[in-house]
Amino acid sequence: MAAPTPLRFALTFVLVFAVLMGGFEALRGSAFERVVVEDVILKPTVALINAVTPAEGVRLEGRILVSPDGANLRVIRGCEGIEMFVLLIAAIVAFPASPAMRLRGLLEGALLAYGLSVLRLMALHYVLRYSPTAWEALHGLVLPLGPLLLLGLYFLRWTAAAGAAPAGAPRAS
Secondary structure, three states, X not given: OXXXXXXHHHHHHHHHHHHHHHHHHHOOOOHHHHXXXXXXXXXXXXXXXXXXXXXXXXXXXXXXXXXXXXXXXXOOOOOOOHHXXXXXXXXXXXXXXXXXXXXXHHHHHHHHHHHHHHHHHHHHHXXXXXXXXXXXXXXXXXXXXXXXXXXXXXXXXXXXXXOOOOOOOOOOO
């Protein structure tokens, strides 16, 4: 393996990110994209909202979380959280680590990114329904950046563990 450099990391990251995002964009409107967005992200979000707050009575119509009072959350491109997964995958692939550490990083990180995506959508629903005056600030700044910050902190923690010792090397006590 070539010696890791910041330039190599950056170039690999950009390339992997571009390929993955380009691939997902090419699949927009496909059955695969519908399954990922609607079945894997939005349906569990609605189910969790209704489990946590049964009186909400939210239902999913396409990509809209429909509330009985008309506070409907339309989940458009970029709001479903796919970019978080792609950023994480690109960063982990670009970082010099053993295959086992990469797999661990991808699995743990995917669970975190998924949970953050669902929680973000839930928060957006509650903000839209109960505090619409806070919508612009929370939707445009806090709720997109918060999950990215947490995912970035996870990546930093993972890189510290992945880079702590080369694969197979003994660890100092």
